[in-house]
Amino acid sequence: MALLRSTLVRHLVLLALGALALVLLTGSLSTFHNYELAGLGAYVCTAAGLTVLTGLNGQISLGHAALMAIGGYTVALLQIRFSDRAITGLWVLPLSLLAGAAVTGVAAAVVGVAAARLRGPYLAGVTLALGVALPALTSRFTSVFKGDQGLSVPFDPPPASLGANFAVERWQAWISLGAALIVLFFLANLNRSAIGRHFRAVRDDEVAAQLSGLSVPRVQILAFTVSGVAAGLGGGVFAVSLQTASPGSFDLTLSLALLSAVVIGGLGSLAGAVWGSIIVVYLGIVLRGFVDDLGLSAASAQKLHDNLPNAAFGLLLVLVMLILPGGIQGLLRRLAGVAPVDRLRRGRPEPFAAAIAQHSSSPPPSGGQQ
């Protein structure tokens, strides 16, 4: 049990368990449900990054779908190049996904520079504008992005060693959920490191953080970058799971669904980002299926299709804020009788000095920075 006291080991064990669950889960579900799981993986990647930004660092973003679009289009453009040159191999797609994440990280850093100067509703406004404007660029430069049609995302079939009948959808679910696990692993470690503490310190009290020698804008830009990398990877695997990158898949609704997911799940909690993504994705699927079964006319079915899930997320959001400010993860913690590891947004912020004292007296965290 001594081993489990090391954060890194504990997270590695969780990562391995997650991978095992992934293999078992995808193997027992139908191909269509694997396709839905692949979509879920993309949500988890992005929501995890968003909960770090919003929950741990206190910056809001209403434009994370646009960051996903940057990742998705980068992957599409690269994969088309690879496919045209008949370059294949198991490394090709991971390379594109990494590039997508990196490019999005850079873009997010730029947004972060602006974000570091803005607070509250102004920040919400800027990120909202990003979410609306960026997908529109695709119809400005149609020769590169092909407008609403978007780009196809060719990728190699699953490796032959997995068997001739290994469904592409299952492979997509592996890619997508695998990426989600990696994102969760890195963010969990980051959360426990000095950087994670900096994020929280800046969120709780900017003046106190500054007095302790932290550069507030630098920390905020870093948080945006980290969040952007996760969103870029999420967008990349989303494009792979849809086999297309089009502006319609990265619209404002997605940004809002992601924000709903992190709040419903429990702001600032990675596990909460997972719960929230599951709720948002599957509640959407269930509600749309419900609408289809009503046998309405196409026009009214379509209106409900678009609006019923959004209305449900909104209602759920209000209820969660009123009844369970810690979200699902907060509820689970309360049920399990565990005190919250991290103070959430409700209530008085944790005094910074006390936090420092508490953290420096605890055993050294992961990574061995000390």
Place this chain on the structure above:
Amino acid sequence: MTGTHRRRTRVVAAVTAIALVGLMACGSTKTKSGGNAAGDTSAPGVTKDSILVGTTQPLTGPAAPGYSKISAAMTAYFKYANEQGGVNGRKVTLKVLDDGYNPANTATKTRQLVLQDKVFALLGSLGTPTHTAVLDFIKTNKVPDLFVASGSRSWNQPAKYPTTFGWQPDYTVEGKILGDYVKKTFAGKKVCSFGQGDDFGTDGVQGVEAVLGSTALASKQTYTPTNTNVGPQVAALKSAGCQVVVSFTVPGFTALELGTAAKLGFHPQFVVSNVGSDIVTLTGFLKEATVPLLEGMVSDSYLPIPTDASNSWIKLFQTVNQKYNNNVPFDGNVLYGMSVAYTFLQAVKAAGKTLNRGSLTAAVEKGGFTGPGLTPFRFSASDHSGFAGTQVAVIKGGVATPTGSIFTTDDSNGPLTVYSGSAATAPANGLP
């Protein structure tokens, strides 16, 4: 915790992780033989007396006006055919899913049809941007993807997408035939283009340029189906001094283009490709302004004119429309849907009693189908495009009248050839 201890724990953890990744790699090794496109004997969705096919259609969204009638017409025709016993003893059911002309929706809806509803084939799925998004998925699942309702050249790539087939003439062929008419009729005028900002517009403009020359278009404007403001584009066409505007637009955007141009006092000669020129559909937008705005507009058609009551196919389809389609206004969309349904029944009949995915695609590649089309189909093992050509029509007084010869041509630089054959007569019972 000492340094060595920590290092050891990390080694243990790394080994565990690698072991688990290894486990992942040998997770599933079920072996069943998967067939290739030609000899694929699988036949999900087929029983001895039924066939389930699926289609994605814009029942809502920017392309819905007009196009939403196509799948209803297909369903109506199948109902009619089923009541007469179907084909080879099998009745056809068409499952229609709405994608709102949004490629992101098409991706999910098509997977729903193929993976969840287990349709035998996709039939007449509509739209260039939408259907392009699912080609790779269709390929990996080896689903016959017949008669895509779009003229993109993407459907005609037998080596890359062996199960996908077009139906209507491709937009490049249309562009060439329209371009040829422009060249002969409006010689010396400044020609421009207005097209959808995707393969639909690009393929069409390419056809026009193949005839007029690659630098002949003075201004090339595009639009996005999700943005209904075409003011800037039409103003650009006006300021470029365009005298002829060749358009590759869906009906809603043809109406926006004509209306916006009229508002700006811009009155060029409009030339609109087939899919954007159905008069009944445009009337839904333009109301009482339809006749004046459409006066003199040039278009083209590969099917008989819907108002041509002397045509045996039109008569047949109008009867079916009355009885099985709530007698909706009979327009190019109803004609289109029923014609596609008829071609599908021919393909199913040709595939024979033992219907499977392989025999269906082989039957289409064998070709030889007849129908209401003005020209024959080009289907073969090396060509998956549909009708070989079209005929230009001019709208006068709110009625389209065919003019000149029926032309066929290829989608590259080949010449236009006059086609003089005539279409088959419709069978009395409507079954192939």
